[in-house]
Amino acid sequence: MRHSVQRWLACSGAAAAIGASVCLQAGPAGAAQVAPAGHEAPAAQSAAAGTYVPPTINLNFGDHGPAVRSVQKRLNQLGYYAGAADGQYGNNLEEAVWAFKEVQGLPMTGGNPVITRAFRRALVNPRAPKVLVPNGGPGRIEINQSIQVLVLYRNNKPQLILHVSTGGRYTYPCPGDPTATCGPAITPDGNYKARWYYSGTLTVPLGYMKNPVFFIGSAYAIHGGDAVPWYPASHGCVRIYDDVVNWFHKLVVLGKTHIYVRGTAHPYV
Numbered sequence: 001m002r003h004s005v006q007r008w009l010a011c012s013g014a015a016a017a018i019g020a021s022v023c024l025q026a027g028p029a030g031a032a033q034v035a036p037a038g039h040e041a042p043a044a045q046s047a048a049a050g051t052y053v054p055p056t057i058n059l060n061f062g063d064h065g066p067a068v069r070s071v072q073k074r075l076n077q078l079g080y081y082a083g084a085a086d087g088q089y090g091n092n093l094e095e096a097v098w099a100f101k102e103v104q105g106l107p108m109t110g111g112n113p114v115i116t117r118a119f120r121r122a123l124v125n126p127r128a129p130k131v132l133v134p135n136g137g138p139g140r141i142e143i144n145q146s147i148q149v150l151v152l153y154r155n156n157k158p159q160l161i162l163h164v165s166t167g168g169r170y171t172y173p174c175p176g177d178p179t180a181t182c183g184p185a186i187t188p189d190g191n192y193k194a195r196w197y198y199s200g201t202l203t204v205p206l207g208y209m210k211n212p213v214f215f216i217g218s219a220y221a222i223h224g225g226d227a228v229p230w231y232p233a234s235h236g237c238v239r240i241y242d243d244v245v246n247w248f249h250k251l252v253v254l255g256k257t258h259i260y261v262r263g264t265a266h267p268y269v
Contacts, residue, residue, distance in 0.1 A: 054120035061113045063089045071115055074123050075100060079161045081244055089113075095241045098230050099163035102147040103129050111230030129158055132262045133191075139257060141194075141222075143238055145187060146263030148231070150222070150238065152251060160251065164222075165239040168232040169267045175205030185235045187261060192216060194257040197249050201225060206235050211245045213252055215259045222248065222259075232265035 052074050055067035069087035075096045076082050083092030094113045101108055104122045129151045132142045138156045143149075145166045152160040171183035192215040202209045210225035222238045224245025233239070238261075240248060 052124050054123050055115075056120075058117070059089060059115035061089050061094055068093070071120075071123070072096075078123075078126060079158055081160060081162060083243060091241065092243055095163045095228065095244075099149055099161050100126070102149050102163065103127065103161065108230060129161060133258075133260045136191075136260055137258050139253075141252075141257060141259045143187075143259065143261045144263050145189070145232070145261065145265045148265070150240065162240055162244060163228065163230070165226075165228045165231070165233045166261075166265050167234055167236040169265060172206075172235065183235075187220070187232075187234070187236050187238060187265065188216070189261050189263070192259040192261070194252045194254050194259060197252070197254060199249075209237070210242065211249055212237075213249050232267055 054074070055070055057067055059068055059071065064087050066087065068089045069085050072082045072085040072087070072093055075093070076085065078100075080096040080099050081092065082096035083090070097113055097115060097119070098108065098111065100106075100122070101119065104119075104127055106116075106118055106122065129142075129149060130144065132144060133140070136142070136153075138153065140153050142151045142153070143164065143166065144151070148164055148166065150160075150162045150164045151158050152162075167185040167187035169184045169186060171181045172185060174180040174182040195214045195217075197211070197213050198209070199211060202212055208225050209221055209223035212221035212223035214221040220237055222240060224240055224242045226234065226239050228239045228241050
């Protein structure tokens, strides 16, 4: 996994940042095809539009083989991080499948990870993510709670598209007083900036956060460490998958990268 991530960050070095020379690459196909350092990388959604030939069979979690590898390469090419194109349908591909379904408006019933005929057809000429803040800045992060998707923009073009899990709108026992009820668990809509970053695992009253990038005080962050199911499940933070959280912070400029949260999370019932 480490080598596939290095390919994503190959052009950026240790100080990758939105608005700087961020170059993303994932697997042999490339995600938002990478240009050499100092050159512009084209937008993810413009990559080889209309030239992709999808597999002809449905694919399920746990499958393996050339058809899986084809989908991994295509999703990476479009900016949906699917991990290394190793032909194994595992967690990274599942998260990318969810993100793609959410952006394309395909059914998410029960978080079904099956790559269906409709999914494969959408891979040929996919729709771009809906722009939430057109004037939000050329390098920004938009979080659409209505579909549970995070889009990282560079030069006003989507470069990384992730499935996330935001506040689940449930109540929960208050820290320090399990007899009391806190909540509801909500990720507040608003305009923010990446404020500070903690390297490693941070223990908090409600659990722990892995490599959190905070955008509201010391309470709300984009982080890993907790499960990222297909539905909103967090206490209010924005959860991203653990593989991504190992390098996501390198794409953020603290104090400068704008983070926009919009929409309403629809809890799983």
